[in-house]
Amino acid sequence: MFVKIQDITSFEPYDAVIIGSGPAGATVAQSFLRRGRKVLVVETGSATVETDVQDSYSVIHGQGHFDSNYWPQHWIRALGGTSAVWAGWMKPLSARNMVSWPVTRGELAPWYDHAAVTLGRDPMISTWQSAGVPGFDLKPFSRGNTARYGEAAGEAIWSDTHVHVLLNATISRLHPRHDRTGIERITAFVAPDLDVEIDIAAHQTVVLAAGGMGNAQILLGSTDGTNAAVGNDTDQVGRYLMEHPHFYECATLIVKESFAFTTPPPSFGRFVPALVPDDATHAAAGGVDASFELAEIPLTPEDDLQSLIVERLGGQAKAYVLNARTEMRADPSNRVERIFGTDPSGLPRLRATCIFNADDYRSVLHYLNALGKSVADQDIGRVGIINDHLFSNVTGGGHTMGTTRMGSDPKTSVVDKDCRVHGYSNLFIAGSSVFTTGGYSNPTMTIVALAARLGEFLGGKA
Amino acid sequence: MNRRDVLFGALGFAVGGALAAGTGLGYMFYRRATLAKAKGRRTVVSDSLDDWVLTDADRTALAHSADQAGPLMMLNNVDLPGAGDIRSAQVTDVAECAALCEADANCNAFTFARPSHPKVEKRNKCWIKSDQTPPKKVVDIHYISGLRP
Numbered sequence: 214m215f216v217k218i219q220d221i222t223s224f225e226p227y228d229a230v231i232i233g234s235g236p237a238g239a240t241v242a243q244s245f246l247r248r249g250r251k252v253l254v255v256e257t258g259s260a261t262v263e264t265d266v267q268d269s270y271s272v273i274h275g276q277g278h279f280d281s282n283y284w285p286q287h288w289i290r291a292l293g294g295t296s297a298v299w300a301g302w303m304k305p306l307s308a309r310n311m312v313s314w315p316v317t318r319g320e321l322a323p324w325y326d327h328a329a330v331t332l333g334r335d336p337m338i339s340t341w342q343s344a345g346v347p348g349f350d351l352k353p354f355s356r357g358n359t360a361r362y363g364e365a366a367g368e369a370i371w372s373d374t375h376v377h378v379l380l381n382a383t384i385s386r387l388h389p390r391h392d393r394t395g396i397e398r399i400t401a402f403v404a405p406d407l408d409v410e411i412d413i414a415a416h417q418t419v420v421l422a423a424g425g426m427g428n429a430q431i432l433l434g435s436t437d438g439t440n441a442a443v444g445n446d447t448d449q450v451g452r453y454l455m456e457h458p459h460f461y462e463c464a465t466l467i468v469k470e471s472f473a474f475t476t477p478p479p480s481f482g483r484f485v486p487a488l489v490p491d492d493a494t495h496a497a498a499g500g501v502d503a504s505f506e507l508a509e510i511p512l513t514p515e516d517d518l519q520s521l522i523v524e525r526l527g528g529q530a531k532a533y534v535l536n537a538r539t540e541m542r543a544d545p546s547n548r549v550e551r552i553f554g555t556d557p558s559g560l561p562r563l564r565a566t567c568i569f570n571a572d573d574y575r576s577v578l579h580y581l582n583a584l585g586k587s588v589a590d591q592d593i594g595r596v597g598i599i600n601d602h603l604f605s606n607v608t609g610g611g612h613t614m615g616t617t618r619m620g621s622d623p624k625t626s627v628v629d630k631d632c633r634v635h636g637y638s639n640l641f642i643a644g645s646s647v648f649t650t651g652g653y654s655n656p657t658m659t660i661v662a663l664a665a666r667l668g669e670f671l672g673g674k675a
Numbered sequence: 676m677n678r679r680d681v682l683f684g685a686l687g688f689a690v691g692g693a694l695a696a697g698t699g700l701g702y703m704f705y706r707r708a709t710l711a712k713a714k715g716r717r718t719v720v721s722d723s724l725d726d727w728v729l730t731d732a733d734r735t736a737l738a739h740s741a742d743q744a745g746p747l748m749m750l751n752n753v754d755l756p757g758a759g760d761i762r763s764a765q766v767t768d769v770a771e772c773a774a775l776c777e778a779d780a781n782c783n784a785f786t787f788a789r790p791s792h793p794k795v796e797k798r799n800k801c802w803i804k805s806d807q808t809p810p811k812k813v814v815d816i817h818y819i820s821g822l823r824p
């Protein structure tokens with residue numbers, strides 16, 4: 214239920230304070246309410262997306278492959294968070310995407326099933342695949358209904374009496390205990406002009422679910438200037454920033470008319486076919502993952518080179534344009550940092566530096582050449598690489614990952630395998646900021662899986 | 676569609692202004708780029724032969740058709756004045772002009788005047804030339820020339 218700050222007489226009854234109401238925060242809140250436990254959800258935005266809130270709070274200076282327009286457009290500050298605009302593409306990470314995580318893909322499997330069901334899919338979308346062409350498997354994306362947590366998908370959560378939602382309120386600071394083993398107090402800025410101090414009691418936990426930028430921003434802002442910011446003793450907060458490089462129309466695949474990719478069974482639901490390197494091809498490319506969406510397009514009869522290739526394939530063929538969604542290497546120098554100025558709550562303004570590595574590009578080229586060789590060797594088809602689109606036309610997916618990285622070593626990470634900030638007994642993080650590496654899969658299914666796992670860990674404790 | 680149509684078919688627009696400028700004036704027949712609109716999408720540029728991952732057999736087949744077409748280098752929007760005119764003829768298109776050159780052992784270059792030429796008497800005219808290293812290449816949108824490299 215929605216509450217006003219004046220209605221809250223005591224913070225004592227809450228078992229947790231959850232910061233942010235996107236897919237991550239909503240999922241953690243749901244785990245608590247299922248056990249009849251109470252939470253307070255604090256959300257910067259209103260019930261609907263408002264431009265002035267966006268303009269005041271979603272300001273990020275971008276350098277590198279993504280500019281100052283890019284990041285703010287991909288961080289929605291309203292009930293339901295960025296799920297207000299997401300496109301509903303889903304796919305789990307695979308085991309090879311998690312080799313440097315302290316959690317295994319196997320441990321996440323049941324949570325992925327949970328996430329699939331929560332987001333309205335059959336859990337089989339996580340495992341179904343079929344042979345594509347030698348060296349590449351057909352692993353479609355699921356593309357069903359888009360769960361918007363500010364709308365229908367969040368209704369049951371936000372209306373539940375165990376969940377108190379405080380809108381237009383922003384957590385601007387976490388205050389560590391003297392010994393820095395936990396959080397003793399948090400500051401909430403309630404628009405337009407009220408600062409509220411909330412003491413965190415021994416039975417309470419704080420969960421940051423503020424998005425890939427927001428989680429790092431809160432930590433980076435939590436310092437009085439005399440000590441390192443909360444969770445930042447080893448200067449890891451904000452580092453390893455990742456996106457998913459998207460290369461639209463980076464190649465043409467022409468295949469014989471008689472060749473057909475397998476269609477997933479009806480239970481898969483709406484799908485987007487994609488070729489993904491098999492493990493051997495993946496290893497040969499250096500371990501960075503990628504997927505190649507197959508979008509059927511008409512052949513171009515005016516293109517005489519295409520016509521000659523069709524002739525070579527026996528005269529009857531069809532064409533696909535390939536859209537690549539790829540992984541970028543986790544690099545500590547890609548990072549968000551505080552810069553001069555604050556948002557209205559007092560949180561520091563951020564600069565995001567994000568630059569793809571030359572090897573990220575090389576891997577994609579490697580895959581396209583390998584795919585071309587594979588289909589030519591089998592005489593199934595031919596691949597034409599569109600160099601321009603690969604090197605001058607890259608964009609992202611609105612996926613902000615890695616800024617509060619999960620790992621077992623505090624020197625190279627911010628949270629442990631339970632998503633707890635290293636050293637802080639009562640501070641946890643939900644969201645793609647904990648991803649150790651990003652894979653190529655859209656992040657929300659993994660966000661929901663990890664948040665459900667965290668919710669179980671916290672909600673099941675008492 | 677015969678081999679010649681395939682190789683010459685798209686020529687008129689294939690070596691378009693932006694591409695010709697971007698790639699220099701010379702452009703091998705078999706290295707054309709064509710612009711194709713895929714339905715409702717951005718323009719897809721299917722670029723030169725080298726961008727395709729091909730088999731050796733593909734290359735032999737394609738090179739063979741390029742050979743038969745004559746190893747002429749295309750010079751779009753270029754006139755070759757004073758390059759040793761052997762003769763001239765009235766033709767229907769650039770392909771016919773190139774064919775006359777190919778069929779003539781003494782021909783090392785040709786120039787075709789587009790139907791858009793301002794002088795009526797020059798429209799669709801084809802000059803067969805003997806000079807393989809022409810004294811000058813004059814950029815003029817009313818002409819297409821060809822040259823043995």
Ligand SMILES: Cc1cc2nc3c(=O)[nH]c(=O)nc-3n(C[C@H](O)[C@H](O)[C@H](O)COP(=O)(O)OP(=O)(O)OC[C@H]3O[C@@H](n4cnc5c(N)ncnc54)[C@H](O)[C@@H]3O)c2cc1C
Nearest residue numbers: 233235236237290294295300301302384424427611655657
């Ligand atoms: C255009 C677009 C398309 C996308 N399509 C897909 C897709 O197809 N598939 C997919 O998997 N993902 C997609 N995504 C990504 C997806 O939207 C995000 O992964 C997901 O919303 C992240 O969930 P979250 O809860 O971690 O963060 P968010 O959804 O960003 O929610 C964070 C919330 O926290 C609030 N907040 C932040 N800081 C504070 C603070 N200090 N105090 C209080 N509240 C705070 C914010 O206002 C916001 O409401 C897309 C994103 C964009 C932009």
